[in-house]
Amino acid sequence: MSSGPPPNGDKPPRREDFARSADQVARQRSLLHQDTSRLRRVLRPGDIARRQRLVRWAKWALPAAALLLLGSIALWPALDRLINMQRGALREMENLHVTSGNMLGAVYRGLDEHDRPFMITADQAQQISQDRINLTRPVADTLTQGGDWMxxxxxxxxxxxxxxxxxxxxxxxxxREDGVILTGVTADMDLRQGIIASDQWVHAEGPFGMLDAQGVLLSQHEGIAQFRGPGRLILNDDAHAGPAGHPSAPHASQTEPIR
Structure with a gap:
């Protein structure tokens, strides 16, 4: 069969739902051209340089961050101890009450000339001057030459x-740690040289016996104790102890005057 134009000069049938105006066709072509241009856009030299700088920065920053993280993990125990020490100091500060030059729960620490530590505590301390401090119920802890506590x-x-x-x-x-107890009315302590002295009556008791004297001078570093008379010394006498270390009835005592 041969095809030809429709009879009577009629135009071919046309669907209205596919009909587009010239403006719509132009607009669609423009949009397609823009999308194609955006996808095929060539990077400019500035964009390439910026991306290269970003890559170089990442090569240094990432390893540095990893080293910082590992270092913080290694240093964390020391940091934890430091934090705990700071917390302890804050707790001590909370227990201190300072009012008009008075301080409750005062603590003073130092070293003598032989680098042995000493500590002074007091229920209350009153700052009189830059050098003088009046103490209520003071307690001084020191070490002897042999390292014993006193x-x-x-x-x-x-x-x-x-x-x-x-x-x-x-x-x-x-x-003293060896069991010696000495009591008196006054005493002067030179904490730097480790000397304790008193010019008034003192009474001492310990494993050696009992002693009363009119004065005393103790040198912790030299291990010397000097008592000034007149006085009285009662020494423990173990001569009457039984055999094999079994003591008999109460030990005898010796009484000697101190001159």
């Missing part, structure tokens, strides 16, 4: 910070 307490005291001198009065008591 404590001296009193009802009142005066601490001279620059000279490291401590003057004690009223109910002075000295306790």
């Amino acid at each position: 404590m001296v307490s009193a009802a009142q005291g005066v601490y001279l910070q620059h000279e490291q001198l401590l003057d004690l009065t009223q109910d002075v008591a000295l306790y």
